Amino acid sequence: MRCVWMVCVLCLAPAVAAILCKPDVTDGYKVRLSIKTALGDDAYEWSKSELFLFRAVLAFAVQRKTNNVNYDVSNILVCDETERVSFWFVVTTPDNTSELLPKLVVENAIRENRHRINSAFLLTDQTLDFVGINPTLAAPIEYDTPPWLIVFGVVMGVVCAGIVALLVSTFLQKKRAKKPSADPVDDEDGSGSIAGNGILCESIGDKDGTYNQGFTDDDRFTKL
Amino acid sequence: MEKESRPSWDNPMQFILACVSYAVGLGNVWRFPYLCQMHGGGGFMIPYLVMLVLEGIPLFCMELAIGQKMRLGSIGAWSAISPYLGGVGMASVVTSLYLCLYYNVINAWSFWYLFHSFQAVLPWSQCPVNTNRTAFVEECEVASPTQYFFFRQTLNISPSIQQSGGVHVGQALCLLLAWIIVYLFIVRGVKSTGKVVYFTATFPYLVLLVYLIRGVTLHGALNGVKYMFTPKLEQLANPQTWINAATQIFFSLGLGFGSLIAFSSYNHHNNDFEKQAIAVSLINSGTSIFASVVTFSIYGFKATYNYENCLERMKLLLINTFDLAEESIHKQNISFWISELNQTHPDQFGLISSRVEHCSLEQELDTAVEGTGLAFIVYSEAITNMPAAQLWSVLYFFMLLLLGMGSMLGNVMAIITPLRDFKPLARSFSNETLNGLVCAFCLLLGIGFTTPAGNYWFTMFNEYGATFSLLFIVLIEVFTVSYIYGLKRFEKDVEDMLGRRPGWYWKVMWAAVSPLLLISLFIFYIINYIQGGVPTYQAWDKEKGRLVVTEYPVFGQAFIGVLLVSSVSCIPLAALYAFCTRHQREVPVRKGSARSRTSSV
Numbered sequence: 001m002r003c004v005w006m007v008c009v010l011c012l013a014p015a016v017a018a019i020l021c022k023p024d025v026t027d028g029y030k031v032r033l034s035i036k037t038a039l040g041d042d043a044y045e046w047s048k049s050e051l052f053l054f055r056a057v058l059a060f061a062v063q064r065k066t067n068n069v070n071y072d073v074s075n076i077l078v079c080d081e082t083e084r085v086s087f088w089f090v091v092t093t094p095d096n097t098s099e100l101l102p103k104l105v106v107e108n109a110i111r112e113n114r115h116r117i118n119s120a121f122l123l124t125d126q127t128l129d130f131v132g133i134n135p136t137l138a139a140p141i142e143y144d145t146p147p148w149l150i151v152f153g154v155v156m157g158v159v160c161a162g163i164v165a166l167l168v169s170t171f172l173q174k175k176r177a178k179k180p181s182a183d184p185v186d187d188e189d190g191s192g193s194i195a196g197n198g199i200l201c202e203s204i205g206d207k208d209g210t211y212n213q214g215f216t217d218d219d220r221f222t223k224l
Numbered sequence: 225m226e227k228e229s230r231p232s233w234d235n236p237m238q239f240i241l242a243c244v245s246y247a248v249g250l251g252n253v254w255r256f257p258y259l260c261q262m263h264g265g266g267g268f269m270i271p272y273l274v275m276l277v278l279e280g281i282p283l284f285c286m287e288l289a290i291g292q293k294m295r296l297g298s299i300g301a302w303s304a305i306s307p308y309l310g311g312v313g314m315a316s317v318v319t320s321l322y323l324c325l326y327y328n329v330i331n332a333w334s335f336w337y338l339f340h341s342f343q344a345v346l347p348w349s350q351c352p353v354n355t356n357r358t359a360f361v362e363e364c365e366v367a368s369p370t371q372y373f374f375f376r377q378t379l380n381i382s383p384s385i386q387q388s389g390g391v392h393v394g395q396a397l398c399l400l401l402a403w404i405i406v407y408l409f410i411v412r413g414v415k416s417t418g419k420v421v422y423f424t425a426t427f428p429y430l431v432l433l434v435y436l437i438r439g440v441t442l443h444g445a446l447n448g449v450k451y452m453f454t455p456k457l458e459q460l461a462n463p464q465t466w467i468n469a470a471t472q473i474f475f476s477l478g479l480g481f482g483s484l485i486a487f488s489s490y491n492h493h494n495n496d497f498e499k500q501a502i503a504v505s506l507i508n509s510g511t512s513i514f515a516s517v518v519t520f521s522i523y524g525f526k527a528t529y530n531y532e533n534c535l536e537r538m539k540l541l542l543i544n545t546f547d548l549a550e551e552s553i554h555k556q557n558i559s560f561w562i563s564e565l566n567q568t569h570p571d572q573f574g575l576i577s578s579r580v581e582h583c584s585l586e587q588e589l590d591t592a593v594e595g596t597g598l599a600f601i602v603y604s605e606a607i608t609n610m611p612a613a614q615l616w617s618v619l620y621f622f623m624l625l626l627l628g629m630g631s632m633l634g635n636v637m638a639i640i641t642p643l644r645d646f647k648p649l650a651r652s653f654s655n656e657t658l659n660g661l662v663c664a665f666c667l668l669l670g671i672g673f674t675t676p677a678g679n680y681w682f683t684m685f686n687e688y689g690a691t692f693s694l695l696f697i698v699l700i701e702v703f704t705v706s707y708i709y710g711l712k713r714f715e716k717d718v719e720d721m722l723g724r725r726p727g728w729y730w731k732v733m734w735a736a737v738s739p740l741l742l743i744s745l746f747i748f749y750i751i752n753y754i755q756g757g758v759p760t761y762q763a764w765d766k767e768k769g770r771l772v773v774t775e776y777p778v779f780g781q782a783f784i785g786v787l788l789v790s791s792v793s794c795i796p797l798a799a800l801y802a803f804c805t806r807h808q809r810e811v812p813v814r815k816g817s818a819r820s821r822t823s824s825v
Binding site (some may be wrong): 032034035036037082083084085086105134136137138139140141145148149150151152155156159160164166167170 | 342343353357543544548550656740
């Protein structure tokens with residue numbers, strides 16, 4: 001009698017387990033792995049051992065979350081495996097194997113240990129996808145001084161130094177030029193006072209000082 | 225007061241490099257590739273080169289001749305040619321002033337992007353996260369990270385031109401830096417500018433070469449280059465193609481601003497400007513073509529990248545929905561799978577059909593962008609996908625800066641040279657002070673472009689500030705030289721300077737072809753303005769994450785009118801003034817010379 005009862009239980013156990021884990025179960029999650037996308041040529045084949053690793057890592061995550069309550073690999077039930085490498089899983093409590101751990105606890109366990117889970121499979125948040133658990137985005141890097149301001153400061157400093165140097169050198173040049181008395185006829189830098197017949201061209205022009213050749217009659221000068 | 229001779233370039237090479245630096249600007253990089261794409265790829269070369277020969281080279285040569293002959297800035301030169309036409313020079317100065325105001329804002333943006341390239345992760349490559357770290361900032365999700373960085377973090381753009389706000393401090397600082405650098409380049413006039421142009425004219429070519437090599441070695445670049453060079457000759461029948469070619473040549477060479485007159489006024493009397501004009505025009509066009517090869521290889525890379533991303537997304541969608549093995553779907557059979565799955569699992573497929581995109585490389589290549597959108601959004605997006613993105617980013621924005629700064633030199637010289645020729649000003653202020661005052665004035669007015677609505681004002685200035693008035697100015701210029709001053713007298717002046725008369729090509733172009741072309745362009749512009757209805761601009765809608773076409777409000781339209789009228793009206797007003805003053809005063813008639821008084825400047 002007892003043997004029959006035990007056989008019945010043994011037969012029912014997987015059935016019970018099957019009922020606990022099914023697609024679209026409330027307290028479970030669907031997992032998708034994109035190993036070939038992530039690793040390319042170094043991709044490993046998905047096998048029973050990999051699935052075992054997954055269950056073990058998940059048990060570790062849940063155990064960590066629930067303050068070291070003893071979770072075992074057998075508490076993680078997996079079903080509906082596909083070619084995609086996707087499957088559903090549920091987590092049963094260690095005390096009562098027909099009771100499932102609430103969704104929220106599972107979610108928090110996964111969130112907190114996401115990095116460890118990803119590393120176990122050499123995957124990332126995008127390639128190891130827990131459908132429904134969005135990865136927390138990386139915190140933006142905070143700088144004390146924004147780097148652009150530093151570069152700006154450097155460039156501005158150099159440019160201002162350049163201007164000051166130029167202005168000072170111009171000022172000094174002018175001072176030096178003023179010191180010796182300037183000889184109006186003897187121009188050292190050849191300002192080109194053109195003189196014809198001893199008359200400076202400037203005196204021919206009007207008070208604005210430019211001789212407008214645009215309106216010159218050619219007859220004034222000898223034709224070649 | 226000691227009489228100084230006019231300063232001059234140390235050697236003719238400086239003059240050529242100054243002209244090249246001025247003419248080769250941002251338009252070569254962001255306008256020409258767009259036109260090429262719009263008007264039939266390789267086929268666009270035909271109208272472009274035709275227009276170069278018919279209008280570009282002759283007009284360029286004419287402006288150089290005037291400056292070299294008169295040895296004065298634009299106002300003085302045109303007053304000397306005809307006392308009634310000093311207004312042409314004034315119109316040039318006003319237009320140059322408008323250009324200076326808004327053009328340096330582009331340099332400010334280049335600085336902003338350049339400084340932001342010195343980070344481990346380029347800030348425009350990813351969206352910032354929102355406060356509780358659950359998702360990205362909404363505006364960034366709807367648009368793209370590069371658009372978000374440009375419109376929100378760089379410009380902090382408002383939804384329309386009416387709404388504005390405070391000055392963007394970062395932008396204002398960059399604008400200040402840009403103006404200080406311009407001042408540094410021009411502080412001593414031609415002497416300092418002459419040294420700077422060795423760098424600003426040549427370094428962009430080096431960067432373009434590096435980018436060319438990088439560009440053609442990118443994955444998918446050849447798609448873009450092939451697309452560009454496949455000529456679509458039917459576009460030649462479209463008159464818009466020819467009009468765009470003419471306007472591109474015209475604006476690319478920077479005619480009518482008075483910069484070329486200013487530059488050549490510092491030349492020696494016998495400088496061979498004819499050869500130099502041909503050289504600079506050809507270099508300018510060659511650079512446009514060179515830059516468009518680079519642009520198209522980057523387009524090709526970006527289009528291929530987006531296309532492959534699209535395919536990846538579709539593959540992921542299919543294998544996730546139907547739980548297929550990863551390696552079963554790849555690029556080649558994805559369309560087969562889509563149709564297959566549609567037939568075999570129609571209801572499941574129906575659920576995801578709204579997310580299924582048709583990925584097309586041609587569609588990606590077809591998206592043509594020009595202007596600031598190309599330079600700051602499309603290009604920076606392409607750069608983020610390159611390996612060693614920071615290096616390429618720094619190099620690229622540095623090149624943009626050099627191109628922009630080189631053009632700014634010409635623009636500022638176009639304002640300063642006529643001012644210096646005005647003797648009362650030249651006597652009261654030294655060279656450095658006058659230059660500093662001009663820069664400070666432009667900086668203060670330019671701060672207005674760093675407000676949230678600033679980009680809309682920028683677009684208004686860009687589209688209306690210089691285009692129409694330049695056409696008018698150059699039309700009057702060529703007409704004056706050919707008919708009022710007289711082609712014969714001009715020929716004699718050229719012979720005086722070069723020792724040979726201009727050939728028949730120049731005479732035909734100056735007297736007939738270029739004026740006709742300019743008149744037709746002018747008429748076309750007027751018709752376009754009238755037919756276009758209310759002028760519109762593109763406003764950034766942050767909910768939709770894209771630009772929407774909006775009409776200008778009344779004050780905006782009024783301001784457009786002011787922009788157009790203020791520069792163009794200088795010509796008739798100055799003529800009227802000269803006419804009135806001439807008849808009021810006794811004109812001293814000197815025997816043997818037909819002197820004229822310069823109209824007041």
